[in-house]
Amino acid sequence: MESITEVELKAKMAHYLDRVATQPVAILDTKGEPRAVLVTLEFFARALESLEDIADVEAARKSRLEPGEVTHEEVKALIERGELKFGEKLE
Known part of the structure; x- marks a missing residue:
């Protein structure tokens, strides 16, 4: 599973929405702690x-x-x- 920060998600939303087609993407908060997961x-x-x-x-x-x-x-x-x-x- 790939992990990205909230800032990266906001900057590249379309990219990560495409990315979840192949694997879940973990969203990390500013402290690097897991906050959510993007899945299809x-x-x-x-x-x-x-x-x-x-x-x-x-x-x-x-x-x-x-x-x-x-x-x-x-x-x-x-x-x-x-x-x-x-x-x-x-x-």
């Missing part, structure tokens, strides 16, 4: 979609278990340890 709209859309997918998977995972419910793996472990017999209900 397509890259941004894919990244945003990926983040939304991850959030959806996490929400689905959390919603699968209501308070007091146990996972299949937990039931299997209880049976293997002899703490629960096959077909017996959990209390």
Whole structure:
């Protein structure tokens, strides 16, 4: 990833907008600290979609278990340890 200062970006905006077609461009503040990244709209859309997918998977995972419910793996472990017999209900 290329890095440029805010001053360079202002001076050569068209150049760097063309440049992001091949690689992201990091924008540094006057202290040389990263402040932003220029990417193509397509890259941004894919990244945003990926983040939304991850959030959806996490929400689905959390919603699968209501308070007091146990996972299949937990039931299997209880049976293997002899703490629960096959077909017996959990209390």
